[in-house]
Amino acid sequence: MPRLAFAQSFWDGYDTLDKQVRTGVRKAMAKFQALSVAELNADKGLHLESVENARDPRMRTIRVTDFWRGVVLAPDDGSDTFLLVNVLPHDDAYTWAAKRLYSANTATRALEVRNAVALDELTPLYETAARSAPELLFDGVSDGTLRELGIDDQVLRAARSMVDKAQLEAFATLLPEDQLEVLQYLAEGFSPEEVYRDVVAVRRPADAPAEPVEDLATVIANTSARIRLVTGPRELEEILAKPFAAWRIFLHPSQRRVAYRTSYGGPVQVTGGPGTGKTVAALHRVKHLLGRSDDSRVLLTTYTNALAAGLRDMLGLLLDDDDKQLSRVDVTTVDAFANSVVRAATPQGAAKPLGDREQRQLWEKVIRRLGLPFTAQFLAQEYRHVVLGQDLRDLDAYLAANRRGRGTGLGPSRRREVWRGVERFEELLRDRGETTHLRICARAADLLAAGTAPYDHVVVDEAQDLHPAQWRVLRAAVAPGPDDLFVTGDPHQRIYDSRVSLGSLGIPTAGRSFRLRVNYRSTEEILAWSAALLTPVTVEALDGEGADTLAGYRSLLHGGRPRVQGYGSRHEETEALVERVKEWLAEGLAPQEIGVCARFNLSLDAAESKLRAAGIPVVRVKGQGAQGVEGVRLATMHAMKGLEFRAVSVLGVAEGAVPFAREITPREADPLQHEADLLRERCLLFVACTRARESLSVTWSGAPSPFLPEVG
Numbered sequence: 001m002p003r004l005a006f007a008q009s010f011w012d013g014y015d016t017l018d019k020q021v022r023t024g025v026r027k028a029m030a031k032f033q034a035l036s037v038a039e040l041n042a043d044k045g046l047h048l049e050s051v052e053n054a055r056d057p058r059m060r061t062i063r064v065t066d067f068w069r070g071v072v073l074a075p076d077d078g079s080d081t082f083l084l085v086n087v088l089p090h091d092d093a094y095t096w097a098a099k100r101l102y103s104a105n106t107a108t109r110a111l112e113v114r115n116a117v118a119l120d121e122l123t124p125l126y127e128t129a130a131r132s133a134p135e136l137l138f139d140g141v142s143d144g145t146l147r148e149l150g151i152d153d154q155v156l157r158a159a160r161s162m163v164d165k166a167q168l169e170a171f172a173t174l175l176p177e178d179q180l181e182v183l184q185y186l187a188e189g190f191s192p193e194e195v196y197r198d199v200v201a202v203r204r205p206a207d208a209p210a211e212p213v214e215d216l217a218t219v220i221a222n223t224s225a226r227i228r229l230v231t232g233p234r235e236l237e238e239i240l241a242k243p244f245a246a247w248r249i250f251l252h253p254s255q256r257r258v259a260y261r262t263s264y265g266g267p268v269q270v271t272g273g274p275g276t277g278k279t280v281a282a283l284h285r286v287k288h289l290l291g292r293s294d295d296s297r298v299l300l301t302t303y304t305n306a307l308a309a310g311l312r313d314m315l316g317l318l319l320d321d322d323d324k325q326l327s328r329v330d331v332t333t334v335d336a337f338a339n340s341v342v343r344a345a346t347p348q349g350a351a352k353p354l355g356d357r358e359q360r361q362l363w364e365k366v367i368r369r370l371g372l373p374f375t376a377q378f379l380a381q382e383y384r385h386v387v388l389g390q391d392l393r394d395l396d397a398y399l400a401a402n403r404r405g406r407g408t409g410l411g412p413s414r415r416r417e418v419w420r421g422v423e424r425f426e427e428l429l430r431d432r433g434e435t436t437h438l439r440i441c442a443r444a445a446d447l448l449a450a451g452t453a454p455y456d457h458v459v460v461d462e463a464q465d466l467h468p469a470q471w472r473v474l475r476a477a478v479a480p481g482p483d484d485l486f487v488t489g490d491p492h493q494r495i496y497d498s499r500v501s502l503g504s505l506g507i508p509t510a511g512r513s514f515r516l517r518v519n520y521r522s523t524e525e526i527l528a529w530s531a532a533l534l535t536p537v538t539v540e541a542l543d544g545e546g547a548d549t550l551a552g553y554r555s556l557l558h559g560g561r562p563r564v565q566g567y568g569s570r571h572e573e574t575e576a577l578v579e580r581v582k583e584w585l586a587e588g589l590a591p592q593e594i595g596v597c598a599r600f601n602l603s604l605d606a607a608e609s610k611l612r613a614a615g616i617p618v619v620r621v622k623g624q625g626a627q628g629v630e631g632v633r634l635a636t637m638h639a640m641k642g643l644e645f646r647a648v649s650v651l652g653v654a655e656g657a658v659p660f661a662r663e664i665t666p667r668e669a670d671p672l673q674h675e676a677d678l679l680r681e682r683c684l685l686f687v688a689c690t691r692a693r694e695s696l697s698v699t700w701s702g703a704p705s706p707f708l709p710e711v712g
């Protein structure tokens, strides 16, 4: 009996096929599992036939319905795996199939596909232009090196005609997948050795023979990043019946490498720009850890309750709703976990946490009562960054502390005054039966450290915004050792003012740091525009050691450029928003696939009433998610963290609002804090813009935000 496999190119369009076509696919595929090769060839209903003038002689079409055809790659070397690569309307299927050529990559040994016809047509045009170019994109890399990295004749010729990265991107959809990635890495300036390590070695099977002559079945088996082999009728039925989530099956080799490494000697750090699949990698790591033993317990944390709810759903999907495994994972936020630890230890009732605004008011009270020469903002920051950040418990510790990151010096007498304020602040909290989230964390870390660690593994998503007090909770939740912590985050998305040095918190990740570079969410156009927002600044690494960069960060998707536009008044801007949302709906987007965000809730109020007046359903996203409810999502930029939408409109990107003037410490008061505040606001805009998958619109009224690259 032949074997059956599905290529990612098939799944890309599967969810949009209508029911009748899907049923046709199911029936046709079932035949591949029931009939012999000879019977398949003879089957009248299936009508397996070759494609005239096909570049790849193995191309076949099959009948799915009267109007739809499947495109199948059939083995011609005696091997037995058939690969379904696409399902298209009749004529499109033939045109698509005729142009495609499948081949085994000589370096990675994986199956790749190219548009051979378009490459042949396009390359000579570029070659003509290249002859007069002063410099070519791959001048610095020899033919021999390119061949060692798997570049073959046709791709080499195309590569030699390219003058810049934009040209490489123009070829992107035509080139074979692994070879394209090699060229993209080289174009970003990575050395051939780095490219071999990051692109070739991670894919190439350990037991690959020296000579790359292998049958189609072997090559298909080598391509787990893009092809799914189906073993039996039940599996076939299952995968075709469920909505297909590609991230469950097709991991990028760099994701697979980090998620499924059998074991790590200690804490692991995975970084990567927005949409590079860090959350996906974290979920797969949880799956791997659960599969390694029958009784281990895992804590999976993220930043907000809404994100935790989303993670729980995704984990259910990934684990096929296996209740036994799911019962061994707690999915929550660090604050909620810390709260539960403290509550369990405080039967008389735990203190209630205060929000930022209430804390600020309390600091004002302390200043008034003690006549302290500081602002409430200064004391709140000093308390957060220095006292709680370094877990300072008494005056002596504070007097001896290194106030790294604070831009104003404080001599001993000033520090004594601050400490008086801290003591009074904590006293007031105690008297009122109140506390703060960070103080709850400090208490939870103490409690955990005094007992047996409750988890075998801790997996942390959205790690970039955690405060040292929160890291101490996580550190104490699992005993130090192999596979204790697996941490994913992006320091470019740091939107709360947290400064950490993971090593000094007992979470050393040196030698176990990995980076994801391929964005699966947004188009290259959205990515490039958003990344430019961060060009002027340097961002501190996730572990606090040195700087991080977005080098090599790229997308495989393409679309329209972001629309960036100013308006004369807020009224006009909101009117334009309504028109844009209507356009997106008319293009076929569901309301919940559209996100609208702004720096302030107040700006969203106006947008909400205008959208409602136009008859468009709207849902406000706050602490909790709103899964399953129909409506355009409205959220502040902060609440957009971790979410994604097919289309996003970022409103009110105006001077005074982004950055929000009130949130910026004056330069004279503290130059370092001033810079940190500006960076945080810049990253906030970056986070908001990188939530968009296909369409991004950025608007303002009055003067534009100084962060906007094209108009600022």
Ligand SMILES: Nc1ncnc2c1ncn2[C@@H]1O[C@H](COP(=O)(O)OP(=O)(O)OP(=O)(O)O)[C@@H](O)[C@H]1O
Residues within 6 Å of the ligand: 246, 247, 248, 250, 251, 252, 255, 272, 273, 274, 275, 276, 277, 278, 279, 280, 281, 490, 493, 519, 520, 521, 641, 642, 643, 644, 690
């Ligand atoms: N291997 C994959 N195949 C297909 N889709 C993927 C893959 N990995 C990630 N994705 C998709 O890309 C999008 C972004 O992934 P994810 O949320 O994991 O990224 P992230 O790095 O955590 O993003 P952010 O930092 O912006 O929150 C999601 O829609 C996810 O399903």
